[in-house]
Amino acid sequence: MTAHDNPALVDTEWLAAHLDAPDVRVADASYYLPNEGLDPRVEYQAQHIPGAVFFDIDDIADSDSALPHMLPSPEKFSSKVRRLGLGDGVRIVVYDQRGIWSAARAWWSFRVFGHEDVAVLDGGLPKWLSEGRRVEDGPGQAQPRHFTARMNTFLVRDKAQLLANIESRREQVLDARAAGRFTGETPEPRAGMRGGHIPGSRSLPFVELLDPETQTLLPAEALRARLAAAGIDLARPVVTSCGSGVTAGVLALGLHLLGHRQVAVYDGSWSEWGLPDGDTPIETGPAGPTPAG
Numbered sequence: 049m050t051a052h053d054n055p056a057l058v059d060t061e062w063l064a065a066h067l068d069a070p071d072v073r074v075a076d077a078s079y080y081l082p083n084e085g086l087d088p089r090v091e092y093q094a095q096h097i098p099g100a101v102f103f104d105i106d107d108i109a110d111s112d113s114a115l116p117h118m119l120p121s122p123e124k125f126s127s128k129v130r131r132l133g134l135g136d137g138v139r140i141v142v143y144d145q146r147g148i149w150s151a152a153r154a155w156w157s158f159r160v161f162g163h164e165d166v167a168v169l170d171g172g173l174p175k176w177l178s179e180g181r182r183v184e185d186g187p188g189q190a191q192p193r194h195f196t197a198r199m200n201t202f203l204v205r206d207k208a209q210l211l212a213n214i215e216s217r218r219e220q221v222l223d224a225r226a227a228g229r230f231t232g233e234t235p236e237p238r239a240g241m242r243g244g245h246i247p248g249s250r251s252l253p254f255v256e257l258l259d260p261e262t263q264t265l266l267p268a269e270a271l272r273a274r275l276a277a278a279g280i281d282l283a284r285p286v287v288t289s290c291g292s293g294v295t296a297g298v299l300a301l302g303l304h305l306l307g308h309r310q311v312a313v314y315d316g317s318w319s320e321w322g323l324p325d326g327d328t329p330i331e332t333g334p335a336g337p338t339p340a341g
Contacts, residue, residue: 056155056304057265058167060176063141067098073138073190076173077103077154078145079117079294083237091145095183097176101132101190103142103154105294115319116292117153119204122197125161134158135193143169143176147263149254152297156313162198168301171264178262205287205314207321207328213287214247214329220280221249224290224299225318232332237291241322244330246289251335252278254290254298271302279335285310292319 066072076096078088092102108128109117120128134140140158144151151168158166169176177183205219213219223245228234230251232243245251256274257266265271272282280286286303288296288311296313303311314321321328 056167057170058141059170060179063169064181071138073134073140074100075103075134075142076100077142077151079105079150081237093185093187095185098182098184101188105150105153115316119315122161122199126195126197130192130195133190133193135195140166141169143172145173147172147174148258148298150294152301153294156297156300160200160203162200171262174263203312205312207316210246210314217248219285219287221246221287221289222280222299223249223251224254224288224295226253227251231334240324242330244332246321247329247331250279254295257298257302268306271306282308287312287314289314289317291317293317
């Protein structure tokens with residue numbers, strides 16, 4: 049399946065061989081930051097893996113929240129994905145147009161709502177295209193399929209839990225943003241946001257888990273080395289965070305592939321913690337010494 053031999057990750061060869069299987073469904077879960085000027089749905093309609101549907105992270109979200117693409121209710125998630133034919137009894141493969149970026153958010157979302165038979169395509173659309181594999185265009189079509197949502201709250205953290213964790217340090221917090229954003233030296237892409245990081249958190253930019261040439265995940269030993277260098281103890285729980293809960297999924301995926309099961313994502317991430325008028329504590333500069341215990 050892949051070098052990781054883990055059902056959470058499949059390679060392009062596996063997907064090409066199973067693309068027409070009756071129990072496999074494919075979804076493009078691409079997303080772009082507001083300042084990038086790209087519409088992922090338009091890009092999807094221009095070219096996508098045959099049979100893929102478009103999983104819109106901004107639409108399959110809590111529309112009542114002022115924060116970007118927060119998790120919706122189980123009922124809303126079920127209603128949205130069933131229309132895409134993503135439901136019970138099928139293996140779902142998610143990919144994105146960068147390699148591995150927002151696909152990991154969709155992978156995590158399905159698991160939050162109880163669907164464990166979901167995988168990320170290693171290398172995503174860029175690797176698929178580099179191998180000359182076929183694509184199609186258009187809006188895509190799907191037969192609706194029932195989705196039974198069973199919310200797994202162990203995979204999600206909120207602001208109150210992160211605030212409590214500053215004192216308890218029960219869970220390690222790992223930030224996927226670029227190093228300059230973590231230290232506060234680089235402005236946030238969302239205008240007006242405060243800079244810095246959650247007190248006590250560690251920094252591991254998600255790109256450090258990817259091969260820069262192929263945008264595939266690094267081998268297991270390299271993943272372990274990156275996590276160790278960031279000060280993460282794999283015997284202890286981890287909460288991943290990022291700008292808006294998207295690339296935190298890449299860190300969660302990497303940890304999952306190493307067999308770490310005590311991993312949650314802070315859904316609001318920096319789009320909540322770093323609000324201009326927020327009351328959350330912030331540290332700047334590099335991460336401090338790794339705490340004992």
